Amino acid sequence: xxxxxxxxxxxxxxxxxxxxLECTVEGTSNxxxxxxxxxxxxxxxxxxxxxxxxxxxxxxxxxxxxxxxxDRQFILSSKKLLLSDSGFYLCAWSPGTGGHYxxxxxxxxxxxxx
Amino acid sequence: xxxxxQSPQSLIILEGKNCTLQCxxxxxxxSNLRWYKQDTGRGPVSLTIMTFSxxxxxxxxYTATLDADTKQSSLxxxxxxxxxxxxxxxxxxxxxxxxxxxxxxxxxxxxKP
Numbered sequence: 001x002x003x004x005x006x007x008x009x010x011x012x013x014x015x016x017x018x019x020x021l022e023c024t025v026e027g028t029s030n031x032x033x034x035x036x037x038x039x040x041x042x043x044x045x046x047x048x049x050x051x052x053x054x055x056x057x058x059x060x061x062x063x064x065x066x067x068x069x070x071d072r073q074f075i076l077s078s079k080k081l082l083l084s085d086s087g088f089y090l091c092a093w094s095p096g097t098g099g100h101y102x103x104x105x106x107x108x109x110x111x112x113x114x
Numbered sequence: 115x116x117x118x119x120q121s122p123q124s125l126i127i128l129e130g131k132n133c134t135l136q137c138x139x140x141x142x143x144x145s146n147l148r149w150y151k152q153d154t155g156r157g158p159v160s161l162t163i164m165t166f167s168x169x170x171x172x173x174x175x176y177t178a179t180l181d182a183d184t185k186q187s188s189l190x191x192x193x194x195x196x197x198x199x200x201x202x203x204x205x206x207x208x209x210x211x212x213x214x215x216x217x218x219x220x221x222x223x224x225x226k227p
Contacts, residue, residue, distance in 0.1 A: 105157030
């Protein structure tokens with residue numbers, strides 16, 4: 001069966017420090033991978049998606065970047081965190097393109113920038 | 115503009131009671147509509163997914179309905195349990211592209227004993 005792992009679960013980082021969140025998927029190949037951010041009381045906001053190794057599409061211009069060095073690994077990074085980067089970050093995967101596929105989400109990372 | 119609006123924003127009911135959550139959308143072209151359950155501090159978990167031709171779909175005590183003409187969906191929870199306390203999110207897929215999802219802000223449901 002397929003599983004998705006996301007870590008760390010919580011993170012407190014000072015303003016200006018770097019960030020690296022990692023997400024890995026097991027039990028499938030060539031998944032579509034996504035990074036979302038969820039602000040308190042708001043809907044999920046798509047940050048990045050990837051349909052293959054090295055293929056990253058950005059939905060929202062911001063202080064963050066994403067990389068996919070391996071088929072089932074998706075990394076969210078920042079060189080210098082801002083206070084506004086605080087939020088709940090979720091990684092997700094789907095079997096492929098096509099609107100009928102559901103998403104499977106990781107357990108999320110609560111990031112607080114202080 | 116593609117939008118998904120959910121109501122109510124929050125809801126408190128007693129254990130054992132039924133409830134219905136609403137979702138209105140203005141998304142075109144419409145591909146499918148999904149309901150997710152999100153426990154506090156966790157990732158969303160899919161409950162149902164419905165395409166244009168489907169009017170209703172059940173998953174245990176959860177029943178989702180879809181009226182594509184009025185662009186409305188509802189999620190009905192029967193015989194609520196304490197574990198149903200969570201946020202319920204309506205998501206509409208625009209077109210055939212899997213990543214063009216329009217997310218509602220969710221309804222926070224609290225079940226009291």
